[in-house]
Amino acid sequence: MPELPEVESIKRALEPKIKGKVIRKVAILSSKNFIGDETSVVGRKITNINRFGKVLVIKLVNPLTRKPVNYLNIHFKLSGQMLYSKKVDNAIFANKIPFTKGKKMPANTTRVIISFSDGSGIFFNDLRKFGWIKVSKKPLSPKGVDVLSKNFTSKLLTDITGKTRKPIKVLLMDQDLITGIGNIYANDSLFLARIHPQRPANSLTANEIKKLHSAIISEIKKGVHDKGSSGADEAFILPDGSKGRHQRRFLVYQREGEKCPRCGHVIKRIKHNGRSSFLCQNCQVSA
Numbered sequence: 040m041p042e043l044p045e046v047e048s049i050k051r052a053l054e055p056k057i058k059g060k061v062i063r064k065v066a067i068l069s070s071k072n073f074i075g076d077e078t079s080v081v082g083r084k085i086t087n088i089n090r091f092g093k094v095l096v097i098k099l100v101n102p103l104t105r106k107p108v109n110y111l112n113i114h115f116k117l118s119g120q121m122l123y124s125k126k127v128d129n130a131i132f133a134n135k136i137p138f139t140k141g142k143k144m145p146a147n148t149t150r151v152i153i154s155f156s157d158g159s160g161i162f163f164n165d166l167r168k169f170g171w172i173k174v175s176k177k178p179l180s181p182k183g184v185d186v187l188s189k190n191f192t193s194k195l196l197t198d199i200t201g202k203t204r205k206p207i208k209v210l211l212m213d214q215d216l217i218t219g220i221g222n223i224y225a226n227d228s229l230f231l232a233r234i235h236p237q238r239p240a241n242s243l244t245a246n247e248i249k250k251l252h253s254a255i256i257s258e259i260k261k262g263v264h265d266k267g268s269s270g271a272d273e274a275f276i277l278p279d280g281s282k283g284r285h286q287r288r289f290l291v292y293q294r295e296g297e298k299c300p301r302c303g304h305v306i307k308r309i310k311h312n313g314r315s316s317f318l319c320q321n322c323q324v325s326a
């Protein structure tokens with residue numbers, strides 16, 4: 040699932056391509072993936088693209104009055120992809136697009152096509168169909184604090200962790216508390232901070248919280264710098280169809296059976312709360 044660095048990378052790549060463009064047409068190939076009235080965005084101009092947690096938010100104005108009209112909010116969920124082409128009617132990419140049969144768009148997984156007045160356009164692909172594009176009057180911003188915002192402080196992490204015995208990893212991935220962290224960055228941040236993923240949140244010491252806070256920021260920033268992670272089982276690609284690079288720098292995530300980069304012990308995979316956790320049982324003690 041795309042996490043903060045992946046959605047941020049899509050945003051940064053997409054912004055210079057679509058900012059200032061006018062929507063000519065919205066073709067909905069799967070009604071499950073589009074919520075709202077698509078005709079209300081036709082003829083509107085894109086003035087801004089933002090990211091709130093894992094949600095991409097495109098601001099639309101009336102091109103004549105320049106007044107904000109509405110927003111397109113995009114959540115990639117498990118397998119969403121967003122591709123941009125200069126020629127929406129004849130889109131061919133340099134690489135084979137994961138989960139599709141080739142390099143051409145639209146593909147078998149394309150759910151929504153947004154065409155612009157200059158002939159370019161974007162394709163929203165989603166194999167699993169859990170992702171969505173929603174039209175709204177106000178931007179959909181999640182409840183949780185964004186990891187890259189000023190409000191994500193060590194004190195906030197202290198407040199959140201102090202209130203519950205839930206496993207720390209589960210807490211880090213709760214988007215209503217902190218938004219942007221998924222399984223990749225939760226595993227690697229906990230490894231970096233030497234904390235076992237199943238530790239009760241309120242058992243963390245002040246020093247561990249401090250280390251975890253800087254580990255999260257550092258891992259997320261590395262992910263953004265690497266233009267996201269295209270791991271073994273991931274659908275993530277950038278809008279030009281290319282892959283991110285962060286999978287090359289995973290610390291423990293998807294490295295089951297390999298040696299711990301810190302101590303050389305074998306990295307283990309455990310299942311809890313329905314998700315895989317990767318850890319070094321020598322470096323990350325359970326308390």
Ligand SMILES: [Zn+2]
Nearest residue numbers: 299302319322
């Ligand atoms: Zn180790």
